[in-house]
Amino acid sequence: MILDVVSIFPEYLAPLDLSLIGKARREGLLDLRVHDLRDFTHDRHHSVDDSPYGGGAGMVMKPQPWAEALAHVAASGAHGARPRLIVPGPGGMPFTQALARELAEEPWLAFACGRYEGIDERVYEYAADELGLEVSVVSLGDYVLNGGEVAVLAMVEAVARLLPGVIGNAESLVEESHEDGLLEYPVYTKPASWESSAGVTRAVPPVLLSGDHGAIAAWRHQQRLERTAARRPDLLHSAAALTTQDLAITAAQPSDAAELTTLQRACWVSEAKANDTHDIPPLVESVDDVAHGLLEWQTWVVREGGRLVASVRARSHPDDPATWQIGRLMVAPDLQGRGLGRALLAHAEAQAPSGTAAYWLNTGTRSDRNLRTYRKAGYRVQPGEGAFPGTVDLLKRRR
Ligand code: ADE
DSSP: EEEEEEEEOGGEEEEEGGGGHHHHTTTOOOOOEEEGGGGOOOTTOOOOOOTTOOSSOOOOHHHHHHHHHHHHHHHHHGGOOOEEEEEEEEEEOOOOHHHHHHHTTSEEEEEEBTTTOOHHHHHHHHHHTTTTEEEEESSSSOOOOOOOHHHHHHHHHHHHHTTTTTOOHHHHHSSSSTTTSSSOOOOOSSSSSEOOTSSSSOOOOOGGOOHHHHHHHHHHHHHHHHHHHHHHHHGGGGGGGGGGGGGOEOOGGGGGGGHHHOOOOHHHHHHHHHHHHSSOOHOOHHHHHHHHHHHEEEEEEEEEETTHHHHHEEEETTTEEEEEEEEEEEEOGTTSSHHHHHHHHHHHHTTTTTOEEEEEEEETTHHHHHHHHHHHTTTTESSSOOTTTEEEEEEEEEE
């Protein structure tokens, strides 16, 4: 990747000679060229700024040195190639990991580091209209720096580390804050128990020493959710933070029928795939069918941020009141795997009338995920075909 930086303080960019970015430059992965804006001035004082038209505080960067500097940079490309021009400034679009990824796809970036109150607006027009550059004003955050150089250091580092070969361990790029919209989990290293100079001992969370990779992954995911909720709630879709602790389970209303129909279809697609059939009631029922089901069953729903995200229903078996039938246990696909289904199942069991001797469930013969969940919850598969073709029944004695 080619990087050109124009600044009145070229020395400010010296840190880009260090560490992994410096190594990438030496290895030829990055061709970073820093230009002094004052080299494009023609007066004795090498002046780059002047007072603003219309009055106001501070100084504005003059168009002529910038135009010459940018023309010089743009002319350095082979075969009519043009850099994408990034102008750091607090009035720009936010610099995010997504923008870093986008910029990492560009073969050539040029950065124009403004100072003072900014660059004369006609420079932006000139760069776009006469040099044919795509111009993006980009802000590091909602605060004001003295100039664009610090922002360029940050942006170049964030972009360059995404280039192939710059970071040794590509996996570490994936498991990072912001890569998938969540903040990173906390990390620990030896010793497992560490004593501070004040004599306070702090242990590494035991799950990390357990060797149980599934439990470690679940713990880390939970930590990421909790951290994101605490520090950056703006990043979190409200439902994504939903845990079993804050689950509000309420009785379904007739007006929930349409949303339940939608949720059923979303949840039973995987069942259709696993069992190789679309002939499954929850997939094909109409809103009226679902509304009718609400009259025959007790149904509970979970809402998060107004969205219906999970549900279960139950009733006493019509021919055997000692059996409590549980069905339509569903959790929105994006929220599965965090215990909501298990919590809803426990809720449905807890609603059984006092004469109940057993809980009954039914699922597809090949619905491995459901079968695993139900077995874990104490259900046992009954011999023979279940109540519907291609299904099995499961029972759990009430204690
Ligand atoms: N120049 C001054 N403030 C800035 C900011 N917040 N981001 C990028 N460049 C800047």
